[in-house]
Amino acid sequence: MMPVQVVKGSLRVLKKALPRNLRRVEPQDLQLGQDYAEVCFQGTVVIICQLTTLGNGTSFFKIVLQGSEDSSSTAGTLINTLVFGKLAEDCSKHVHKGDTVVVAGFGLAKSINDDGRHGCHLEVSDEAGSTIYICTRPSSTRNASETVAMPVVPKYTYTPLNNLKDGTVVNLYGAVKFFKPPYACKGTDYCSVVTLVDQSNTKLICTLFNTNKDALPQIYRNGDIVRFHRIKVREFSGQMQGITSIGFAALTFDGTIGTPVVPRTSSKGFTFTDEDRKTVEDMRIWVASNFPSDVPSAKLCAIQPPMFFEFICQLVGKAKVDGYSYLLKVWDGTKCPFPSWKVLVKEDDIEGDGILIHRLRNLTVDIVVYDNHVKLAKSLKVGNIIKMYNLHVKTHIPEDKPEVSYLQFHLHGGTGYGRGIIVLQESETDVKEFKAFLDSVDLTESEHSERPAFPELETTYSQLGYSLDRCQQLSITVLTDHQHLDVTALNTIINSRSPQQYRVRAKLRRFEPVKLHQSVKLHCPMCNSLQEVPDGPQLDLIIQEASASRSNIGLQSTSFCESVLWDIENQGQCSVAVHFVEHAELLQNPEDSLILLEGGKLKEILKLSKRFKGIIPVRSTEDSLVLLDLSVPFFWQGNLQYYGCKHCSNPKAMSNLGAVAAQEDPSWDSTTIAQALGVVPLQYVFVMKFTLDDGTGLLDAYLMDCEKFFQMPASEVLINNIFQENMEKIMEKLCPAGKNLDGLSCTCTGYLQKLLELIYKHFGGSHAHSPSNLSAHFLPMPSVLFVCFSINISRTL
Structure with a gap:
């Protein structure tokens, strides 16, 4: 039997099509913990949401059913029905608003949404053996609007940012005040961080995840306007913050007055009414009078090193440098006035049109991107119009030829100051104008121009x-x-x-x-002392000895961190205290979090360092947290440990980290932490x-x-x-x-x-x-x- 059965005719025909062993249940009779394998629920479709994909790649489709009108109470007769997998794809093709649907073999779970509907929702999937029977209305009774890709245009309610409540799922509009372009997380997801404001002058930080980078908001600049559907609101450190939830969808609009009101989105089906258009236009007027002018993108011909800038360009070639860096050959139609660095890679390793690369040799620059940007750089297609944020250009003077200098272009690792790369849509007006400018460039003149003499900087670390x-x-x-x-x-x-x-x-x-x-040692640049780097067993023993004199582990009440106790597996009643350093601007994800660890051994530290941004081992005093003995690394980041000099360091209170956490975009690196804690780091x-x-x-x-x-x-x-x-x-x-x-x-x-x-x-x-x-x-x-x-x-x- 097919999991989706389409029945044409009356409700009597539908009833005859159902298996005789199915027992019908009403909304008021649904209870958690019951077996509904041979039970069916019948209702009328009143709301249809678009088909989407969850973070794990599973298809997801949601409909809202109105229970039987014969029910003794009308309250709670609306129930959310969540459909997963292949069943979701099939169901989305056949169901329409007003159809009668019978769901058989469903699961029942408690609803997390306070939307005035039933307290539970139905869960339907192929794996559960569910079946959906759809009794369609005659086509003559349907509205013309129901025959398009989005069969239903529901009425959405939008919540101002100053009216958000903890635990709710809402729809909202906002103007982008700050954003980080999508970047690859440690797992399979991409992440984007967006700070929104609206006419209520309320700020909302949103942390968004999706396995599909294109499903995240396609934001190009501060001042863009976004519409978020089904975003979950959570309170963190007294401030409301948004995170993605099931069915999250986003539209992005240019925030400039007079530009076309065309949404940027990867979705093929979405609603956009005249009322939405008016909302965007009203927000544009507000943005124009309340937002500072966006930082203009710099042209190559106007480069003044050293500087950080936004750069719009076309990709003409790319190549792998090593596991931590990637080469992008780009141009913007103008000529850099200074000699620029040419990365030494084999010609056969460069992806792109060799003839075009040669013709543009005097107009292109080589940009090396690092660390978390490598995955995105690999996915770029030659010919893409891209925009890079917080691109760094600096002057390099070779030691062997101090009379010569040339430029280096770097997109450093991390996401500080919105650093990242995005691909601009060719339908954008700015992109069309940019491509028209590139087409007008006279390549003949540049081909025959003499390139200034300068040395090539070889990436010897990758081509040893x-x-x-x-x-x-x-x-x-x-x-x-x-x-x-x-x-x-x-x-x-x-x-x-x-x-x-x-x-x-x-x-x-x-x-x-x-x-x-x-041959690797630890050296203090101040006192010139040298010491060995402890191996694993030695380091474990040092950590245990340093922690042996600690007071009883307990939760600390501090203004800059939040503490929890975690039990250690297979160690009886032993536990560690984890103190999460708070940052008021962001909902802390593990890969962005700095934690203070009290009582952990080497095994626990190494395990946690794979999940968190950084770890500082500490111990408790009567009223505060302090660093362990500096025989132990004062900071752990991934597999790398940072040591401090016992003789030259003057450890300060751990509360100094609060000032760093209060910054707009704190940089949890070893240098920043060492300065805050009064540690002289060993090299x-x-x-x-x-x-x-x-x-x-x-x-x-x-x-x-x-x-x-x-x-x-x-x-x-x-x-x-x-x-x-x-x-x-x-x-x-x-x-x-x-x-x-x-x-x-x-x-x-x-x-x-x-x-x-x-x-x-x-x-x-x-x-x-x-x-x-x-x-x-x-x-x-x-x-x-x-x-x-x-x-x-x-x-x-």
Whole structure:
């Protein structure tokens, strides 16, 4: 039997079509906890909502049924009927307002909406074995409006923002005061944050989720007008906030007076009446007199670095740089007045028309987008007209050519200040004008114009093998500093008086540590102390010891956070206190939340760090929360831990975080938190020893560097296998295992002799520890001094 049965004829024909075992139930007889597998409910369709898709991809269709008029009471005879899956799709094609519908084999659940209808709603789906019988009215009795895609045009009521109530689902209009373009969450959903205001001067923050990015409001700028249907209102920290609910739908309109009143939406079926048009026009007038002028989008020809700006452009090419960044080649029809960065990627890896990219080579700029924007960048289609928000342009001066400078364009990770990308609809008036302008550009002139000479900045962190191979040439062409120095033999350096500067050309005989991840240390930039990074078992023990002296865990009453107790699984009565740092502007989602964790061990911290923006381990005093001992990381973000210096830090009250949380768009990063809490953060650095050999002698050179040498952050090497593999590739190039090094040499520049002098003075200047005898006595030193130097591999030609 088909789950949707269409019956043409009278109610008597419908009755004969029903199975004899079905027992009919009236609205007043519906009770939770009963089995309705062999029960049916009959009603007349009075409201039909459009077919939509839930966050998990399931089709959803809602109708409102009017129960039997023979019922003893008319109150509560309207009941919501929710249809899911394939049954929803089939039902939406056949049901019309005024039809009589019989629902058999339904489920009953308590309704969460206070809409004056029945306290419960019917749930119907294929999985539950439900069947819907539809008795259609003759076509001659239907209105013409019921034959279009949206069969019913219900009367919607819109609630002003100052009349919202907690727990209700409402329809509303509002003007956009602030927004974050849709961005990919950690799961499968996309999220968008929108701040609305209306004529009541009331503000509403809405946090919207959907698996389909296009189903979220298509907002282009502040001042746009939105219409939200079925948005749920919740009270948070004394302020009403909106979140998506079942059946949520949005329309967006340009807020400029005089522009066409055409809604932006991905839905093919929606209602829009003359009354709606008047509401939009009235709001436009209000917006014009109450909103500041929107920040204009900058053109390439008007770039004045450094700056953050909105940028409308056309995508002509794209390519993957690495797992954390993506390249977009774009143009806007104007020419950048400064040389710009060209990202080094293989030509075959660039998606786009190669001929067009070549023709536009003097008009395009390369923009690298990072982190959460990568997923969206990958989904863009070549030819799209896109708009980027909070795009950063800055001037870069290469170390090896300080007389030359060029621009770099970055769309940094995160969503601060509305940072993101959207695709503009080609039906928009602005987009049509923009494309017409692009078509009018004379490409012949730009093709034959000379491009200013500038160096190419290579993305060596993603093309390590390629870039290193490219450096197999005379070292003088790839030095980054001290080009004025001549090459000096190692035996001359060893026997010379200090201090002096040298450049050496030598083979890399060996390096330490052999296990490269052990080269990562923690360094204090203030007191220059070095310490090891604890491994997992060590860190767990340190956390337990630091937490051992804590007072009894309890809930804290603070003005900036809200506390709850969570029981720890499989640990008896043990519990942890989680203190959520509040932010008045946003309904805190886990990926945006900063939490203070009291009593958690390493296992709990790592588990929670996968869900929350950041974690600060704390302990309770009599009247406040304070940081744990700084032997423990003061901040956790994902798999990365941030340590503070015990000697240089001056920990402040945890309440200082309240000032950060009160900002419009707080940045929960390690630097901001360290400043607020009086912590001097330790830096992850590479510390290595290189033994150099030029045939005249051996010299040990020590490296201490954060990321310049390996072109990767030291902090990532401990947690990212890709970086560890890249580091191994680099060292294999510099010091090939089991290969003849006679043809391989490296060039080192820096303050090697100054290092020798410092070590010489450390031992009191005795002849036994003079520079010429240094090699045999260096390793047992109780303390080691390091200098930074640059090193480049080269083949002797």
